Amino acid sequence: MTSAWLQFIASGLTAGAIYALVALGFAIVFNASGAINFAQGEFVMVGGMSAVSFLAMGVPLPLAIALAVAASVVVALLIERVAVSPARNAGTVTLIIITIGVALFLRGLAQLVWGKGVFRLPGFSGEEPIAFFGATLLPQSLWVMGGAALAVLALGAFYGRTLAGKAMLATSYNKLAAQLVGINTRAVLFASFGLAAALGAIGGVLIAPIAFTSYDAGIMLGLKGFAAAMLGGLGSFAGAVLGGVVLGLLEGLGAGFVSSAYKDAIAFVVILAVLFFLPGGLLGARHSDRV
Amino acid sequence: MSEPVAPRHWAAHPRSGGTLLLAAIVALLPLALPNNYAWDVAIQVALNGIVCVGLNLLIGYAGQISLGHAGFFALGGYASAIAASRWGVPVWLALPGACAAVGALAYVIGRPTLRLKGHTLAMATLGLGVIISIGLTTEDRITGGPDGMPVPPLVLFGLIVQGEKVWYWIAGALLVATVWLALNLIDSPNGRALRALHGSEVASQTLGIDSARFKLQVFTLSAVLAALAGALAAHYAGFITPAKSSFLHSVELVIMVVFGGMASVFGAVIGAAVLTMLPQVLTVLKDYEMMVFGAVLVATMVLFPEGLVPGIARRWAGRKP
Numbered sequence: 129m130t131s132a133w134l135q136f137i138a139s140g141l142t143a144g145a146i147y148a149l150v151a152l153g154f155a156i157v158f159n160a161s162g163a164i165n166f167a168q169g170e171f172v173m174v175g176g177m178s179a180v181s182f183l184a185m186g187v188p189l190p191l192a193i194a195l196a197v198a199a200s201v202v203v204a205l206l207i208e209r210v211a212v213s214p215a216r217n218a219g220t221v222t223l224i225i226i227t228i229g230v231a232l233f234l235r236g237l238a239q240l241v242w243g244k245g246v247f248r249l250p251g252f253s254g255e256e257p258i259a260f261f262g263a264t265l266l267p268q269s270l271w272v273m274g275g276a277a278l279a280v281l282a283l284g285a286f287y288g289r290t291l292a293g294k295a296m297l298a299t300s301y302n303k304l305a306a307q308l309v310g311i312n313t314r315a316v317l318f319a320s321f322g323l324a325a326a327l328g329a330i331g332g333v334l335i336a337p338i339a340f341t342s343y344d345a346g347i348m349l350g351l352k353g354f355a356a357a358m359l360g361g362l363g364s365f366a367g368a369v370l371g372g373v374v375l376g377l378l379e380g381l382g383a384g385f386v387s388s389a390y391k392d393a394i395a396f397v398v399i400l401a402v403l404f405f406l407p408g409g410l411l412g413a414r415h416s417d418r419v
Numbered sequence: 420m421s422e423p424v425a426p427r428h429w430a431a432h433p434r435s436g437g438t439l440l441l442a443a444i445v446a447l448l449p450l451a452l453p454n455n456y457a458w459d460v461a462i463q464v465a466l467n468g469i470v471c472v473g474l475n476l477l478i479g480y481a482g483q484i485s486l487g488h489a490g491f492f493a494l495g496g497y498a499s500a501i502a503a504s505r506w507g508v509p510v511w512l513a514l515p516g517a518c519a520a521v522g523a524l525a526y527v528i529g530r531p532t533l534r535l536k537g538h539t540l541a542m543a544t545l546g547l548g549v550i551i552s553i554g555l556t557t558e559d560r561i562t563g564g565p566d567g568m569p570v571p572p573l574v575l576f577g578l579i580v581q582g583e584k585v586w587y588w589i590a591g592a593l594l595v596a597t598v599w600l601a602l603n604l605i606d607s608p609n610g611r612a613l614r615a616l617h618g619s620e621v622a623s624q625t626l627g628i629d630s631a632r633f634k635l636q637v638f639t640l641s642a643v644l645a646a647l648a649g650a651l652a653a654h655y656a657g658f659i660t661p662a663k664s665s666f667l668h669s670v671e672l673v674i675m676v677v678f679g680g681m682a683s684v685f686g687a688v689i690g691a692a693v694l695t696m697l698p699q700v701l702t703v704l705k706d707y708e709m710m711v712f713g714a715v716l717v718a719t720m721v722l723f724p725e726g727l728v729p730g731i732a733r734r735w736a737g738r739k740p
Contacts, residue, residue, distance in 0.1 A: 164538055211717045215720060218724035221478070221677055225673070225674055225716065225720050226716075226717050226721065228674065229717035229720065232709055232716065233710050233714050235713075236708065239706070240710065347666065354545075358539065390553060393554065396546035397546075399542065400543055400550075403535060404532075404535075404543075407534070407535050407536075407539050408539075
């Protein structure tokens with residue numbers, strides 16, 4: 129019984145770490161632009177797929193990972209310049225549709241470049257499962273959890289200790305006030321896209337040895353990341369991480385004890401319940417509307 | 420668009436003149452349809468148009484987004500198909516019954532859902548759609564699972580409804596009726612209350628508008644229209660798969676509404692027409708299809724942020740002296 133719990137918690141935490149990275153990407157772009165970037169899942173896919181390609185070209189794994197993250201960032205920056213920035217004064221729904229268009233474009237491009245096949249990366253440190261208290265764990269799961277934790281810590285340091293990070297934080301609190309103290313909020317939006325894409329790509333590379341990757345792998349990861357961001361409280365960084373971990377755990381336990389077929393549905397049922405009672409999410413702001 | 424206008428000739432009013440124009444287009448279009456494939460595309464346009472007019476009432480006029488309408492579309496098809504093929508209900512009865520059942524479901528789940536706003540509402544409706552989609556895929560003993568299920572044909576007055584030409588007239592007539600209904604609704608006192616809601620919910624509440632009730636009614640109406648189109652599409656195709664309930668299909672429907680133009684009934688129809696036909700044209704491009712579709716979408720929204728019809732109308736009006 130205990131080992132079953134451990135097993136489900138371990139797999140839940142692994143998935144939750146990835147959801148947290150994707151959710152952070154949603155939070156970063158939301159804070160800078162007030163819009164949900166529906167192409168966030170595509171950055172995860174681009175990261176995973178280009179790592180596979182670089183590895184196939186004979187590039188050593190660590191370099192392949194770095195190049196894949198860089199590729200994702202370049203794609204995101206291009207998209208921000210060409211598609212998002214020209215429409216930054218448009219309404220929220222228009223921005224959502226634009227990012228959906230971008231997602232379709234990237235998915236189509238990926239299908240053209242890599243085909244419809246399913247790819248995987250080798251485990252970073254072998255495939256031999258580790259046994260602990262009767263449960264087993266793939267070494268890659270440790271990489272996923274450790275890598276995600278490291279990325280979150282690095283992000284915290286970036287926001288807390290660097291001028292660029294503080295400028296981004298200031299913009300998320302109050303865009304107009306940030307402009308008044310001389311922060312270039314357009315540059316912040318630009319950088320936000322790059323940062324969000326980097327986090328997504330790291331998630332995509334970390335998960336590729338376990339969950340595999342294909343041209344359409346971004347959809348469900350994107351939706352789960354969005355759900356995790358909402359669960360924690362949209363725009364809250366701590367909330368994004370908490371939301372991702374909680375969502376992953378619920379899914380892992382739900383798949384184990386209730387029904388694996390309804391794994392994804394369980395996550396969304398719980399999110400609906402949370403939203404009905406706490407519309408701002410777990411760590412979201414409680415505020416009333418201005419008229 | 421809501422400023423007071425001098426009384427116009429009835430034919431210049433969209434409620435009568437616009438509906439007549441649409442009816443004329445529906446009636447004359449067959450002259451230009453070269454083959455069964457073209458008839459089929461026209462039917463798809465009409466069915467998508469019915470969903471989009473309903474969805475536009477919700478998104479464009481009431482200002483409430485739904486990313487789960489494909490769920491209602493597919494439920495309409497499945498409910499009608501299951502009632503007819505498994506429970507022996509005659510199809511002419513199963514179809515409206517399915518619409519009523521989906522409407523009742525939307526009414527019940529709309530109550531807590533529509534208290535949410537903005538991105539939270541988007542997430543909640545997205546979640547509803549995903550749950551419906553997973554349910555339809557997983558309950559394979561009832562729905563046939565991921566492979567889908569056959570749907571019995573529609574039988575009216577003892578005659579089996581089949582062939583593109585008959586279905587075209589059914590779908591076209593229902594589209595005209597839906598547009599007429601929507602235009603009347605918007606011009607009614609309830610419609611004005613709805614538009615006030617879009618402007619500011621709190622302000623409209625202080626005017627004594629029961630915003631929760633109106634939102635729920637429009638949500639239910641749009642779900643019923645989606646279920647109607649879904650059921651018709653299922654009986655027409657003779658087959659239905661859970662793909663009809665997918666998140667992507669929900670997104671497609673929202674894109675048609677926004678692309679054509681929010682708060683424009685005819686914009687919804689034109690959005691449905693353009694985006695239903697675009698992939699048919701793009702099959703020429705085969706592998707590039709999805710990429711080009713995405714690029715066209717982005718370009719349109721960057722150039723016309725308020726949608727095609729209002730955007731072009733504004734440019735055209737701006738050019739006149």
